[in-house]
Amino acid sequence: MAVNKTSMLVLDCTDAQALAHFYAELLAGEIHIGEDPDLIEVVGGSGVRLAVRRDHGYAPPSWPRPEDALQAHLRILVGPEDLDEAEREAVSLGARPVDVDTEEGPREARLFSDPAGHSFTIAATGWTV
Structure with missing residues (x-):
C-alpha cells in the first residue's frame, strides 16, 4: 500500500x-x-504551500552568475492580463527584478529575487488562476 505524501518547498534565510511576511x-x-x-x-490563497526556515549560517544564492546553476526557484502563475500588476506588487513588497533576458518586447515570464536572495518567476499561464 502506498503511503500518502505531500511536499513543501522550504527556503532558508536569515x-x-x-x-x-513577504511571501x-x-x-x-x-x-x-x-x-x-x-x-x-505560508499557505497561499489558492492552496500554495511553502515554508521558510531560519539558517544561522545562511548565504544568499549567487545565481545568475554563469558559474552557478539555478538550484531551485518558485514559479508563481498569473493570468496573462495580470502579469504587469503582479510584477508591480512583487517589487512593492521588496522583490528585486533580475533581468537576464536580452530580448526586446513583452515577456511572459519575469525573474526576481526575494528579499533573502532566492529567485522566483512570475509567469503568465493560459489556465484560470
Whole structure:
C-alpha cells in the first residue's frame, strides 16, 4: 500500500519572519507558526504551500552568475492580463527584478529575487488562476 505524501518547498534565510511576511503578502496567504519558530509555513490563497526556515549560517544564492546553476526557484502563475500588476506588487513588497533576458518586447515570464536572495518567476499561464 502506498503511503500518502505531500511536499513543501522550504527556503532558508536569515530572517524567517520577514521572508514569511513577504511571501504571505505576495501569495495572499496566511502565516502558520508551529512549535519551531525558525520554521514558518505560508499557505497561499489558492492552496500554495511553502515554508521558510531560519539558517544561522545562511548565504544568499549567487545565481545568475554563469558559474552557478539555478538550484531551485518558485514559479508563481498569473493570468496573462495580470502579469504587469503582479510584477508591480512583487517589487512593492521588496522583490528585486533580475533581468537576464536580452530580448526586446513583452515577456511572459519575469525573474526576481526575494528579499533573502532566492529567485522566483512570475509567469503568465493560459489556465484560470
